[in-house]
Amino acid sequence: MKSIGIVSPQVMHFEAPLPLQSGASIADYCLVYETYGELNADRSNAVLVCHALNASHHVAGRYEDSEKSLGWWDNMVGPGKPLDTDRFFVIGVNNLGSCFGSTGPMHVNPGTGKPYGAAFPVVTVEDWVHAQARLADALGITQFAAIMGGSLGGMQAMAWSMLYPQRLRHCVAIASTAKLSAQNIAFNDVARQAILADPEFHGGNYYAHGVVPRHGLAVARMIGHITYLSDDDMAEKFGRMLRNGDYQFGFGVDFEIESYLRYQGDKFSEYFDANTYLLITKALDYFDPARAFGGDLTLALANTEAHFLLVSFTTDWRFAPERSREIVQALVRNRRAVTYAEIDAPHGHDAFLLEDVRYQNVVRAYYDNIWKEITA
Amino acid sequence: MNFQTNHMLRADLAFIASWVGEGSHILDLGCGDGAMLEYLENKGCSGYGVEIDDSNVAACVQRGVSVIQQDLETGLANFPNSAFDTVLCLSALQMMKNVEGILRDIARVGREAIVSFPNFAYWTHRLALLRGRMPVSRSLPYEWFDTPNVRCATIWDFEELANLVGLEVLDRVALDEAGQPVTWWPNLRGSLAVFRFRQKTPAA
Numbered sequence: 001m002k003s004i005g006i007v008s009p010q011v012m013h014f015e016a017p018l019p020l021q022s023g024a025s026i027a028d029y030c031l032v033y034e035t036y037g038e039l040n041a042d043r044s045n046a047v048l049v050c051h052a053l054n055a056s057h058h059v060a061g062r063y064e065d066s067e068k069s070l071g072w073w074d075n076m077v078g079p080g081k082p083l084d085t086d087r088f089f090v091i092g093v094n095n096l097g098s099c100f101g102s103t104g105p106m107h108v109n110p111g112t113g114k115p116y117g118a119a120f121p122v123v124t125v126e127d128w129v130h131a132q133a134r135l136a137d138a139l140g141i142t143q144f145a146a147i148m149g150g151s152l153g154g155m156q157a158m159a160w161s162m163l164y165p166q167r168l169r170h171c172v173a174i175a176s177t178a179k180l181s182a183q184n185i186a187f188n189d190v191a192r193q194a195i196l197a198d199p200e201f202h203g204g205n206y207y208a209h210g211v212v213p214r215h216g217l218a219v220a221r222m223i224g225h226i227t228y229l230s231d232d233d234m235a236e237k238f239g240r241m242l243r244n245g246d247y248q249f250g251f252g253v254d255f256e257i258e259s260y261l262r263y264q265g266d267k268f269s270e271y272f273d274a275n276t277y278l279l280i281t282k283a284l285d286y287f288d289p290a291r292a293f294g295g296d297l298t299l300a301l302a303n304t305e306a307h308f309l310l311v312s313f314t315t316d317w318r319f320a321p322e323r324s325r326e327i328v329q330a331l332v333r334n335r336r337a338v339t340y341a342e343i344d345a346p347h348g349h350d351a352f353l354l355e356d357v358r359y360q361n362v363v364r365a366y367y368d369n370i371w372k373e374i375t376a
Numbered sequence: 377m378n379f380q381t382n383h384m385l386r387a388d389l390a391f392i393a394s395w396v397g398e399g400s401h402i403l404d405l406g407c408g409d410g411a412m413l414e415y416l417e418n419k420g421c422s423g424y425g426v427e428i429d430d431s432n433v434a435a436c437v438q439r440g441v442s443v444i445q446q447d448l449e450t451g452l453a454n455f456p457n458s459a460f461d462t463v464l465c466l467s468a469l470q471m472m473k474n475v476e477g478i479l480r481d482i483a484r485v486g487r488e489a490i491v492s493f494p495n496f497a498y499w500t501h502r503l504a505l506l507r508g509r510m511p512v513s514r515s516l517p518y519e520w521f522d523t524p525n526v527r528c529a530t531i532w533d534f535e536e537l538a539n540l541v542g543l544e545v546l547d548r549v550a551l552d553e554a555g556q557p558v559t560w561w562p563n564l565r566g567s568l569a570v571f572r573f574r575q576k577t578p579a580a
Contacts, residue, residue, distance in 0.1 A: 309437075328444060329454045332424065335401065340444045341433050358430045365437035372440070 003070070004036050004078040004085055007061035009101060012138055018096075018131055021286075024121040028110050031135050032101030033057045033093040036077065037085035039141075044374050046141045047088045048132065048168075049077065050149035050156035053224070053280050054272060056100035059092035060085070073150075075355045082364035087371050088145065093135055095128045097280065099273035106207060106273055116275075118204025123279060125152070125287045129159045133167065145370050148172035150352035151319060152280070155287045158327070161304040162289055170370055171306040172363070175316055175352035177323035178297050178330075179288040184318065187227050188281040191220035195274045204275050213274045218265030220277055225264050230315035230348035297330040307337040309366045311352070311359060314342060318349040339366065387555020388568055389415065392466065392490055395547065395572055396421065400461035403485060405448055405478075406468025410436035417441060423460060449473055452481040463489040467568070470494060470525040479541045483575040488546070490572045495550060497530035498567040514553050515567040531563040538573060547572035 009032050017027035034057050039046060049059045051072070060071035060078050077083045077090055094102040097120060105120035112119075136144070147157045147168045154176025161171040180188070195201060198216030202209050226234075238257040253259045293299035308331055312324035321342050331338040341362045345351040351359070389412050396402065399420040404413050407425025409432050416423075425443040427433050436443035446454075449472065463486030465478070470493045472478050482489045494515040495501075501511035510520040518525065529537075531550060538545050550558045550566020558566040 307442075325454060332444075332454070332459070333456060335422065337422075337442045338424070338444070339437055339442050340446075341430075341437075342445045343430075358434070361434040362437050365434050368438065369440040 004061035029103035039089040050153035052151040057094040105275035146170035150174040194219035217269040221268035313351040
């Protein structure tokens with residue numbers, strides 16, 4: 001299917017300080033974003049797509065100078081795709097603290113003249129949403145037709161529905177959760193410890209030393225990657241296949257799965273920032289909108305006004321279907337319009353990024369109806 | 377064979393819809409492609425369908441009705457007591473393994489419920505059995521080897537189960553193949569049984 005084609009990012013600068021959940025604030029920051037499609041005359045067809053851990057504002061299309069730079073959700077967003085850019089004005093925005101252009105730990109702190117490094121404030125999902133709302137203000141969008149995301153992106157979409165109930169008509173949260181489990185947090189902390197224990201980390205100020213905690217970052221990615229795949233998927237792809245036909249009786253690479261994970265880890269460590277990894281995993285851990293309501297998610301969602309679409313995947317053990325069902329249950333108790341699809345797919349958490357007819361049919365049908373509302 | 381495209385069932389849906397109050401909050405179990413929900417929403421009702429089949433879920437989304445993909449055999453624990461004005465379970469009960477369990481759950485989550493199922497004692501079914509063959513009809517359109525129906529019941533059978541499960545039957549009607557109520561000899565002349573009921577003692 002055709003892609004949106006050549007796209008280019010834009011930058012919006014914000015001078016006014018953004019108060020953060022931690023009590024800190026960040027001033028004089030930039031957000032990088034991309035837009036696809038046309039905003040209609042009454043500004044009613046805007047859709048915000050929120051990214052997950054290792055993605056960015058580059059949702060769809062590719063950059064002029066790079067054949068391989070296809071957006072991370074190009075199979076979902078584009079002309080004729082489930083989220084059709086011939087109908088909708090789609091915005092992808094890079095979150096604060098990320099390493100893909102928006103202000104992050106590698107950028108110069110105007111207060112000190114040095115890179116933020118470890119001094120970059122810890123940001124939360126809610127902080128990101130407030131920053132995104134400022135971008136929406138600047139783009140003249142008072143209400144989104146939909147806000148959509150998968151995984152951590154789904155958390156942002158949900159946070160929007162609670163923080164700015166009137167600013168979105170639909171909330172689409174895929175393979176997401178209203179809070180991380182102890183096991184999820186445990187995986188995140190092992191990943192963080194790998195980074196923190198890397199001698200090249202230098203307390204987060206490795207930029208000054210001209211080094212990168214590459215090994216820690218690679219191990220962090222390896223751990224994360226394991227949790228994105230299903231046991232069956234891994235067994236089918238790799239099984240016990242050996243790299244060199246026989247045991248090597250050493251601690252190098254014996255099995256194909258080791259080779260694959262090391263390759264993924266190394267590749268990741270070349271383009272991702274270690275401080276960003278720490279920040280984003282903390283944002284994941286802290287997300288728990290029910291916490292302010294004594295753990296009652298039904299109360300947390302009581303002021304929402306959006307209609308919801310939730311999708312989960314049966315083999316996703318990172319954010320299992322049960323996590324989505326909890327959200328559905330809380331929405332049903334609030335009598336919110338909610339549709340929930342549980343897709344029987346073999347690819348674990350990663351399934352939300354992959355093409356699957358049943359999954360895409362549901363999302364497409366959902367957006368068809370949003371389009372009907374807009375054009376009614 | 378698809379129940380939802382069966383002409384007779386369109387008529388029975390229209391009849392059953394007349395039993396649902398305007399503006400009711402509805403749970404439609406085994407909602408199929410969402411046609412009934414859409415019809416009821418046009419009557420000012422709100423609520424959700426519950427459906428297991430992927431293509432039916434997509435069809436519901438296409439209609440713009442809220443649907444929750446869920447296996448009814450796992451029960452309705454995710455819905456609170458008396459959360460709905462009316463729970464519908466239309467031409468789905470006969471496909472369930474745990475009929476007793478789902479009936480108790482239906483009565484718990486709905487202030488009132490309407491269920492329908494093919495009446496096995498319909499005269500053409502009786503005739504087929506007399507001839508020594510399993511019945512195949514508009515309300516039982518499957519062969520014995522490919523039917524999703526695992527329960528065969530008659531109108532009288534259901535009365536007995538309703539009593540056992542602690543349901544108070546408020547209304548019962550047998551519909552003929554044209555979806556019209558049958559007044560005399562319903563258990564012989566009705567192909568579809570429809571019951572409206574509620575829990576005998578309200579949920580604590």
